[in-house]
Ligand SMILES: O=C(O)CCC(=O)C(=O)O
């Protein structure tokens with residue numbers, strides 16, 4: 001029954017997205033946002049309102065993002081940032097700010113969700129490097145909570 005309803009909604013959205021792409025995109029964003037909020041609350045007991053989203057579009061292997069921390073004042077002290085990935089897999093690099101030997105990386109594949117939380121933005125920088133391999137496009141959404 002639920003599956004049937006989902007398919008109906010999906011068919012409707014496919015038509016809708018051809019006529020009103022922006023409306024369909026907003027519907028999908030809201031759905032992803034509420035799915036994340038529900039699963040954070042039910043799995044790790046973390047009630048959180050995500051009130052903003054940034055979208056990054058990586059056209060090919062030459063599009064990248066340099067090392068940075070998401071530590072803007074409006075995100076608060078230990079922000080929770082939920083990153084959702086579509087399309088091509090890309091390497092997500094991490095390096096520690098003070099201990100140069102501490103490095104890590106995660107392959108963010110289609111459908112993966114990465115949660116950055118706690119003191120991560122104080123101690124670590126992250127980046128998406130260029131690639132030497134031919135890559136298809138990738139869309140990354142990062143949901144955040146902006147404080148007033
Ligand atoms: O594309 C990614 O996975 C990283 C995005 C990111 O770090 C950002 O938007 O601040």
Ligand SMILES: [Mn+2]
Nearest residue numbers: 068069070126
């Ligand atoms: Mn970032």
